[in-house]
Amino acid sequence: MKFLSFFFILGLTVIISVSAMSDEMKDMMRSISEDCKKSEGATDVDVEKMANEEYPDTKEGKCMIHCLQEQFGVTKEGEYQKDNVKALVEMMAGEDEDKRNASDDIAEACKNETDPDKCERGVMIAKCLEKEGKARGFK
Template sequence: MNRLITVSLVLVLAVQVYSQGPFKEILLAVRRGMVQDCKESLGATDADVEHIINANEPENRVQKCLAHCAMKQFGVLNGRKFNKQGFASVAKLVIFLDKRKSRYVDQVADECDKIDNEDLCEVGAELMMCAVKGLQRRGIQL
């Protein structure tokens, strides 16, 4: 729980400096820090981490498992189940300066909520790409 509070505070601070500097780099640093435990537990490489935190489609099993672990760390995934509220909270932090786009987050959450897969790594990869592509189709880059 403390980690979630810390991450939330870091995200809020990152969002607050959005108009003052390189927001994307700050967001990537937050993502990088969040998946450090995942990287170590999975034996992922720095290249695997960079691939996932830059919202690229996972290319191998380790990257798919890293996507699952990262989504779990961000509160977007609970086991095999997509957490619509967790996704909406994280995504809306990223786009808070553009209230018009916040409705798109709910649309994407509804689309991704339908995904189900017994394999945790596969469901992580599928949900990650559903969210990324759904937001991109609506003009939102992560």
């Protein structure tokens, strides 16, 4: 679920270990997460669920996921951005060529996740990215 956590924290809705991030990157992600929490009316319980690698149940928590995805380019005005997702996956893969090579497959696999509700769609995208990432060796 670390793949999912990265996307939550980074707006994608995580592949990389938080401990490997610089303090500056952690601060930036905390700030954006807090902004999305406030703008969507999410609660500490919603954030706690995500910290425990679970999906929030509330509309506000789900909308926080969507907000994070918007902030980091996974979606733009609610539309999935395959090329941005591919680039983010490549970044998170680091020097691992197998994982870098899987970036297009992961991004492609999730492009058809749709729901008229942007917040539900955000969760669907996050779950898809988690599933596809795990299937290709991301943890």
